[in-house]
Every structure is written in C-alpha cells, then in structure tokens.
Amino acid sequence: MRNFPDLFRFVGSAGMSALVGRRIFSCLWELTYRCNARCAICGYWRNPSKPNEEMSLSEIQEGLQKIYAYGCRLVNFTGGEPTLRRDLEDIVKYASGQTMWTSMVTNGSLLTRDRLNELKDAGLDNLLVSLDSTDSRLHDEHRGMKGLHAKVTNCLQWLAEDFLTGHRTGGLMCALSNLNIHQAAKIAKFADELGVYVVFQPYHDKKTGNTQLNAEMENGFIRHLLRLRSEHKNILCSESYLKGFENFYRRNSQPSCCAGNKYFSIDPYGFLHPCVDMPGVGHVLRDEISVVRSPKALAPVSVCQGCWYTFRGESDTTLSCRGCLEKLRLGLGIIMHNKKRNVLNHRNLKRKRVAARLQDEPSAKACI
Numbered sequence: 141m142r143n144f145p146d147l148f149r150f151v152g153s154a155g156m157s158a159l160v161g162r163r164i165f166s167c168l169w170e171l172t173y174r175c176n177a178r179c180a181i182c183g184y185w186r187n188p189s190k191p192n193e194e195m196s197l198s199e200i201q202e203g204l205q206k207i208y209a210y211g212c213r214l215v216n217f218t219g220g221e222p223t224l225r226r227d228l229e230d231i232v233k234y235a236s237g238q239t240m241w242t243s244m245v246t247n248g249s250l251l252t253r254d255r256l257n258e259l260k261d262a263g264l265d266n267l268l269v270s271l272d273s274t275d276s277r278l279h280d281e282h283r284g285m286k287g288l289h290a291k292v293t294n295c296l297q298w299l300a301e302d303f304l305t306g307h308r309t310g311g312l313m314c315a316l317s318n319l320n321i322h323q324a325a326k327i328a329k330f331a332d333e334l335g336v337y338v339v340f341q342p343y344h345d346k347k348t349g350n351t352q353l354n355a356e357m358e359n360g361f362i363r364h365l366l367r368l369r370s371e372h373k374n375i376l377c378s379e380s381y382l383k384g385f386e387n388f389y390r391r392n393s394q395p396s397c398c399a400g401n402k403y404f405s406i407d408p409y410g411f412l413h414p415c416v417d418m419p420g421v422g423h424v425l426r427d428e429i430s431v432v433r434s435p436k437a438l439a440p441v442s443v444c445q446g447c448w449y450t451f452r453g454e455s456d457t458t459l460s461c462r463g464c465l466e467k468l469r470l471g472l473g474i475i476m477h478n479k480k481r482n483v484l485n486h487r488n489l490k491r492k493r494v495a496a497r498l499q500d501e502p503s504a505k506a507c508i
C-alpha cells in the first residue's frame with residue numbers, strides 16, 4: 141500500500157472480507173523453510189526446503205492473484221527466514237500493488253538499511269524483527285547465532301528512523317516461552333526507548349514438541365501484560381488478544397477457530413493449509429482456494445486444542461463490526477503516533493544540525 145487512496149480502498153475491502161462469510165480474510169505465507177538460525181523454540185531449521193523446490197516469483201505472483209480474487213486482503217510473509225529469498229522485495233511489491241496489506245517477520249540477520257528501504261519502497265506495511273531477550277548473550281544463545289542481538293538492535297533503529305511513517309508499523313516480535321517470560325516488561329521498555337512497536341505471542345510446542353518451554357500464563361501474568369499495554373502505548377496487541385493468552389495456557393475452550401474459513405496458510409511449495417501447523421490439503425495453483433474449507437481440511441481444525449499465534453488471535457478479534465472498528469481506531473492512532481514521532485525526530489535533527497553549525501562557526505553564535 142503506497143498512498144492514501146490505496147489505504148481507503150484497502151479498509152473497505154478488508155472490512156468486507158472480515159465480515160462477509162465466504163470471503164477469506166488473511167493468509168500466512170511461508171516463503172521458505174530454509175533458515176540461518178538455530179532457535180530453541182522453533183523446528184523449521186531442522187527440515188529446510190530445497191531452493192529449487194520452492195515456488196518461483198512468477199508462481200507466487202499467480203498465487204497472490206488467486207488469493208486476492210478469493211477475498212484475501214492481508215498477507216503475512218514469513219518462513220523459515222524470508223530474507224533468504226532474493227526476490228522478497230518483488231514479492232512484496234506485487235502483493236502491495238494489489239492493495240493487500242503486507243507484513244513480514246524476520247530474524248533480522250540479513251536485513252541491511254538499504255534492504256529495509258527497498259522493502260519500504262516495495263510497499264511493505266508492517267515489519268517485525270524477532271527478539272527473545274534484551275540480554276544479548278541470551279538472545280544469541282536462544283537463536284544459535286552469535287552477534288544477532290546487535291544486528292536486531294540496528295534493524296530496530298533503522299525501523300524507527302526510516303520505516304515508521306504514515307500508517308506503517310514495525311518493531312519487535314517476541315515469542316514468550318519460559319525462557320523469557322520474566323522479560324516481558326524489559327522487552328516492552330526496550331522497544332519504547334527505541335521508538336518502535338512490539339508484538340507478543342505465546343510459544344506453542346507444536347513446532348518443536350518441547351512442552352518444557354511452555355510458559356505459565358496465569359491470570360496475574362495477563363494482568364501484568366495488560367498493565368504494560370496501558371503504560372507502553374507501543375504494544376500493538378489488542379486487549380482481547382492478550383486476554384486470550386490465559387485460555388491458551390490452560391487449554392480452555394478458545395473461541396472457535398476460523399482456520400480455513402477466514403484465514404489459511406501457504407507453504408514454500410505452494411501447498412494450502414487451513415492453519416500453519418496442519419497438513420496440506422491442496423495446491424494454490426492447481427486447486428480452488430476453497431479447498432482450505434473442505435470437510436477434509438476442517439476435520440483436524442475441529443479437534444484442535446488451539447494455538448494463539450498473533451496471526452490467528454488478532455484475525456479472530458477483527459471478525460466482527462466491533463473488531464473492524466477497533467482495528468480502524470488502532471490504524472488511525474498509529475498514523476497520529478507516527479506523525480508525532482516524525483515531527484519530534486525532525487526537530488531533534490534540526491537542533492543537532494544547528495548545534496553542529498554553531499560549533500563549526502563560532503561567529504554564527506555571536507550573531508544570535
């Protein structure tokens with residue numbers, strides 16, 4: 141999305157997709173299963189995809205056209221590590237050109253300032269960089285990559301300085317497991333100080349089979365998260381999404397899952413999944429997209445104990461008139477917030493320039 145007319149068109153048609161039964165709302169597109177990190181919370185790196193078996197750019201473009209025609213207005217690009225794909229900017233540009241809201245999450249290891257700006261120019265609307273801990277040693281250890289924390293910090297600074305203009309959002313994404321749950325407040329503060337947004341999601345053991353990493357998310361912790369949300373205006377998670385963490389932890393009945401009906405996932409080979417952790421049921425180029433809501437696709441969804449990934453939880457909280465209005469209010473709040481931040485940044489920059497000039501030219505000081 142690159143201009144205000146695009147934005148208005150998007151708001152209207154995304155609202156329709158959220159509210160009209162047959163239209164699908166959003167897609168999580170895993171562009172690759174390759175990854176250069178070795179995270180404790182994730183299993184993708186153990187089974188990488190082969191580059192020559194992944195979808196090509198033209199196939200992805202055809203797939204984007206097809207899902208757009210089916211109503212999909214939000215596409216979240218992820219992986220594996222999506223920045224390993226050299227055509228990432230072209231993929232984003234194509235999706236954005238169709239007035240889809242585009243989002244991406246990365247471990248930040250391969251992002252440069254130039255590449256960030258290329259993604260911005262391609263129309264990326266939301267960019268999240270994963271961070272597990274404010275402690276550099278712990279982050280690098282959890283991710284199996286030395287020096288990654290420093291790279292993520294650089295990415296967040298570039299995001300604050302270059303990316304967060306207009307309606308754009310970006311910042312850090314933190315999966316809360318028992319490795320870092322005690323750090324939630326520090327992480328929110330860290331993002332606030334850097335001037336970026338933050339998104340939390342609970343760790344889910346489906347990706348690793350490791351239940352030891354499940355964090356205790358009882359009522360007290362949820363109250364803590366809600367308090368953080370009211371203290372730090374940069375936490376993007378909605379209140380109802382945060383409240384859902386406890387149900388998820390207790391494996392209590394979640395609101396019924398709309399996987400397959402309102403959101404779905406595509407893997408690097410093009411297979412369609414009702415949900416990212418469920419088996420493929422068809423192919424984006426060879427089958428109708430509606431296969432994701434076939435009885436075969438929905439059978440495992442009906443017995444699922446539920447995840448609470450941001451992608452799912454925040455989509456669920458949008459699927460009503462009230463939810464759409466909440467997201468619209470959030471969007472307007474972001475535009476105002478970004479505007480205020482940019483004015484402040486601009487003033488600071490101006491002040492710094494004047495100070496530098498005064499230092500260089502003492503005579504200028506005498507004139508003031």
Ligand SMILES: C[S@@+](CC[C@H](N)C(=O)[O-])C[C@H]1O[C@@H](n2cnc3c(N)ncnc32)[C@H](O)[C@@H]1O
Binds near residue numbers: 341345
């Ligand atoms: C699967 S990763 C892919 C994108 C990229 N490689 C990255 O790490 O940001 C997307 C997000 O999911 C989070 N994640 C990984 N494994 C998870 C799990 N088992 N439960 C919840 N979130 C997880 C990551 O921390 C990251 O923020």
Ligand code: SF4
Binds near residue numbers: 175183184
């Ligand atoms: S969380 Fe991201 S960076 Fe870590 S192994 Fe999984 S895909 Fe790679």
